[in-house]
Amino acid sequence: MKTSGGSDAAKRRAGESAAAEVTDGDVVGLGTGSTAAHAIRRIGERVDAGLDVRGVPTSFASRELAADQEIPLVDLDRAIGPDAPGIDLAIDGADQVVTAAAGDAERAGASADPVNALVKGGGAAHAREKLVDAAADRFLVVADPAKETPVLDRAVPVEVLPAGRSVVAEAVRSAGGEPMLRAAERKDGPVVTDNGNLVFDCAFGAIADPTALSTTLSATPGIVEHGLFVDLADEIHVGTETDVRVVTR
């Protein structure tokens, strides 16, 4: 599994804090990445102890981990609809998250109410993650302090239809970004997502207006989904070396 950010202990605290929010009967969106994996493992322990939940995986990796933990699963298609249960909460990681805590020093004079924005997609799972996280009644982000920032400036992952690669690259450049095709680590060639698409990591520098950039990317033909998650998170569980700080949005 790909990991980024801070210590595993901090990630575990964040994941376990969010997993404690799951209650009997819930349908839970199961995020992707090393921090969300801690939440999935803790939910698995609770299922073993009698908790009645169903999980909606966001990726091949989260499905495999949840199945290993013997968490009953339901497809997103079966979770959403007129006679479907819905998703009570989703727990998912992030590559960058704007929090006031990260900006206390840097933000002198800036608004005390930070924009509710994340960068996700370090594991190339952001298309399904956004489907599940946005469909949930509550979306809990699990992170560590290394993910916190006053302004998003990490390259934004963009999942692209293979046939639209050049068209999308030009559109990203027109929007002020520099697209870099994500290469696979143990294969000659690009990363191919769970949906059979390619990923551009698009460097925009500091993203002053994540909402505007999100709107632009969403409107670009050939982009299946991008990793800017704006106004979706309800809580950020930030694990530290000693405890957990919960930021409510």
Ligand SMILES: O=C(CO)[C@H](O)[C@H](O)COP(=O)(O)O
């Ligand atoms: O968006 C993601 C996968 O697409 C992950 O949630 C994100 O990359 C964080 O991963 P980790 O918890 O391993 O740092």
